[in-house]
Amino acid sequence: MASFTKITSHAVVIPSENIDTDQIIPARFLKVLDKDGLGKSLFCDWRYLPDGTNVPDFPLNYAASEGAQVLIAGDNFGCGSSREHAPWALVGWGIRVVISTSFADIFKGNSLKNGLLPVVVSQDIHQKLLAAQAANPKAQVTVDLAQNLLTLPDGSTTAFPVDSFAQHCLLHGIDQLGYILSFDDKIKVFEAAHSYAS
Amino acid sequence: MARTLFEKIWNDHVVVGEAGRPAVLYVDLHLIHEVTSPQAFAGLRARGLKVRRPERTVATMDHSTPTLPKALQVIDEQARAQLSQLEKNCAEFGIRLFALGNDKNGIVHVVGPERGFTQPGMTIVCGDSHTSTHGAFGSLAFGIGTSEVEHVLASQCLLQSRPKTMEVRIDGTLSPLVTAKDIILAVIAQIGTGGGTGYVIEYTGSAIRALDMEARMTVCNMSIEAGARAGLIAPDEKTFEYVKGREFAPAGAAWDAAVERWKKLPTDAGATYDTLVTLEADKIEPMITYGTHPGMAVPVTQALPAAADFSAGSERQAFEKAMVYMGLEGGHSLVGQKVDVVFVGSCTNGRISDLRLAASVLKGRHVAVGVRVLIVPGSQEVKRQAEAEGLDRIFTEAGAEWREAGCSMCIAMNGDQLSPGQYAVSTSNRNFEGRQGKGGRTFLASPATAAASAVTGKVTDVRTLAAV
Numbered sequence A: 001m002a003s004f005t006k007i008t009s010h011a012v013v014i015p016s017e018n019i020d021t022d023q024i025i026p027a028r029f030l031k032v033l034d035k036d037g038l039g040k041s042l043f044c045d046w047r048y049l050p051d052g053t054n055v056p057d058f059p060l061n062y063a064a065s066e067g068a069q070v071l072i073a074g075d076n077f078g079c080g081s082s083r084e085h086a087p088w089a090l091v092g093w094g095i096r097v098v099i100s101t102s103f104a105d106i107f108k109g110n111s112l113k114n115g116l117l118p119v120v121v122s123q124d125i126h127q128k129l130l131a132a133q134a135a136n137p138k139a140q141v142t143v144d145l146a147q148n149l150l151t152l153p154d155g156s157t158t159a160f161p162v163d164s165f166a167q168h169c170l171l172h173g174i175d176q177l178g179y180i181l182s183f184d185d186k187i188k189v190f191e192a193a194h195s196y197a198s
Numbered sequence B: 001m002a003r004t005l006f007e008k009i010w011n012d013h014v015v016v017g018e019a020g021r022p023a024v025l026y027v028d029l030h031l032i033h034e035v036t037s038p039q040a041f042a043g044l045r046a047r048g049l050k051v052r053r054p055e056r057t058v059a060t061m062d063h064s065t066p067t068l069p070k071a072l073q074v075i076d077e078q079a080r081a082q083l084s085q086l087e088k089n090c091a092e093f094g095i096r097l098f099a100l101g102n103d104k105n106g107i108v109h110v111v112g113p114e115r116g117f118t119q120p121g122m123t124i125v126c127g128d129s130h131t132s133t134h135g136a137f138g139s140l141a142f143g144i145g146t147s148e149v150e151h152v153l154a155s156q157c158l159l160q161s162r163p164k165t166m167e168v169r170i171d172g173t174l175s176p177l178v179t180a181k182d183i184i185l186a187v188i189a190q191i192g193t194g195g196g197t198g199y200v201i202e203y204t205g206s207a208i209r210a211l212d213m214e215a216r217m218t219v220c221n222m223s224i225e226a227g228a229r230a231g232l233i234a235p236d237e238k239t240f241e242y243v244k245g246r247e248f249a250p251a252g253a254a255w256d257a258a259v260e261r262w263k264k265l266p267t268d269a270g271a272t273y274d275t276l277v278t279l280e281a282d283k284i285e286p287m288i289t290y291g292t293h294p295g296m297a298v299p300v301t302q303a304l305p306a307a308a309d310f311s312a313g314s315e316r317q318a319f320e321k322a323m324v325y326m327g328l329e330g331g332h333s334l335v336g337q338k339v340d341v342v343f344v345g346s347c348t349n350g351r352i353s354d355l356r357l358a359a360s361v362l363k364g365r366h367v368a369v370g371v372r373v374l375i376v377p378g379s380q381e382v383k384r385q386a387e388a389e390g391l392d393r394i395f396t397e398a399g400a401e402w403r404e405a406g407c408s409m410c411i412a413m414n415g416d417q418l419s420p421g422q423y424a425v426s427t428s429n430r431n432f433e434g435r436q437g438k439g440g441r442t443f444l445a446s447p448a449t450a451a452a453s454a455v456t457g458k459v460t461d462v463r464t465l466a467a468v
C-alpha cells in the first residue's frame, strides 16, 4: 500500500450530504476483475451527460478542480454499499483525502486500506473550508497525518481524530494482512481451543 | 458480569486484543460472490497464499446473474468474465460454490440461512453490506470491503475495532398488513441513515420476539441503511427450529451441544447498551420512502414534508435535491402517485413468506395496465417452494413476470432495470439515485404495499385495497 505522510493541495467540493457509494461508482462499473481504471467513472452519473460529455456545473469538471487531491463533501460520506470500488475510483481520479463531518464505517475502513485518508472535521471547520474554497477554488489545505493536523487556507490549524493503528499503517505503508498473519500462532491456538471452529 | 449478546459473541472471537489496536477477530463463516471477490483472489495469488479455511468459505453467484426464465444468458462479456473468474477461483482454492444453474443457487444472504450455514453465535462476513441479514440468528454478521475479503481468505481473521452497542426496543403488536419491512423503515426514519454509525444494533422487545425468522432477517438486513455495522436478534426456539435439519446445520449430538451453547447467547438481565431507541409497534403503519436514501420514509398515507418544513441549510438542500431527482412535490402523500414498475425480491424481501404475502394480495386480481411487475425469488429453493404452492401461477395469472433467482433489480447489474424517469415500488433496500437503473426513481416498501400498488398502478395503502 502507498504510504501517506503529508499532502498540500487545493480541494474539490461536493457539498451534498449522504453521498452513497452508488453515486461514487455506480454498480454497472463493478463488473471488473482489477482495481485500476475506475477513476474515469468516478461520480459517473453526476459527472457526464447521457451523450458522454461533461456536466458543466459538476465540481469535478471545473477547470480549477484539475489536480486536486482533496475532496470536501457533506455529512455521512460513503454510506450504502460496501464496495471498495468507491475508494479505488476516488484514488484513481487522484483524490488522497476526503474531508467531511462524518463517514460511513465500511467506507472509512476501505479507504484507509487504499491510502485514502478520511478526515473528520467539526461543522464549524467544514463551513470555513467551504467558504475559503468558494472564495478561491485554488485555496490550499495541508493534511499532515503524522501530526494529525489540518491546515486551513487561512493558515489556522485544527487537529483531526485518527485511529492510531490506521495512522501507523498509513504512515509506514504497512500492509494489514501481513500484520494479521504475524499472529498465525495465536490463530492456530484459537482454532484448537474452539473445537467448533475447526 | 452481565453481558449483551454482542459482547458474548465478540469476546468469544477475539484472537488478539491489544490495547490501542483493533482486535484480530476470528471469522466462522465467509460468504463470497462474484462482484467483490476477484481482486481479493488476485491478491492471494500475488502473495502466493492459500485460502486458510476453504470449508468455512461459501460462494454463490447472484449480483449480475440473469433472471429470465430458462434463458441463462449473461448480460455482457464483463459479467461473464466475472462469473467464470469466480468459478476458477473456487475450483483452484477448493471453495464450495453454488454457481449459476445450480439448484441451490441464489442471493448470498438467502442461501446462507436456507442451507443452514448461518448459525447463532457465529461471526459471519461477506463483501456485501447486507450481511447484517444473518444477525437475525444471533450471529455477528457484517459487510466488508474487498481488501478484507482477502484478509479473511488468507487468515480467517479480520482487524476490527470494537463497535458500540445500541438497543432498538420495539414492544407491542403490529397491525394487520404491517410487516417487518415497515418496522425497519420506521426505525431508519427515526434514527436517520447515519444514526447507527459506529454501533451494532440489537433489536429487542415483544414485537421483535413475535416475528418469524424470515421477518427478523428483513429487519436485520436493513440495519446497514441506518449506518449500523450489524443488527442482531437474540436466538430463541424459533431460531433453533429454523436451523434444525438444514443441510449444513449440526446434527445428532453436535446439534444438542450447539443448542446448549446457543441458549447462553441472549443478553443477560442487567446488561447495558451504550444507547437505547424505542418504538411502539402499534403505532407503526405501512411505510414508504419518497426520497433518495432509506431515511426519507413516511407512513404511506402521511403527507411528505415540504421544503418549508426545513430551516435553510443542508437538510433542506438535501430534501430539495431529492425531490428534484424524484420529480415530486412535497406536502401531500404518495398515495395515488403513478408507478411504472413493481419489483418484489432481493435479500430484504425475496423469501417465501414475502412471496406468499405478495401472492395473497395479487390472488384473483390483475396488475394495472401498463405496469411491469417482476417477482424475483431470492433463491432457487424459494422458487421451487413457491411453485410447489402455486404462487407462480397466481403471479402470472395476475400479469406479473415470474423470474429466476438473483439480485436482479435491487442493484440493476444484470439487465433488469428501470428506464430513466420511471417510478418503481420496490421491496429492495436502497432508493439511491440510479440504484435500480440510471435515472430510475424508487419507492421502497413492503411486499404487501408493492403488490397493492401493482394492482392499482399507483402507490396504494394496502389496507384500502379491498375497497378499490
Ligand code: SF4
Residues within 6 Å of the ligand: B062, B063, B107, B108, B109, B128, B130, B346, B347, B348, B406, B407, B410, B411, B428, B429
Ligand atoms: S439483493 Fe441487493 S442488497 Fe441483497 S445482496 Fe443482492 S444486490 Fe445486495
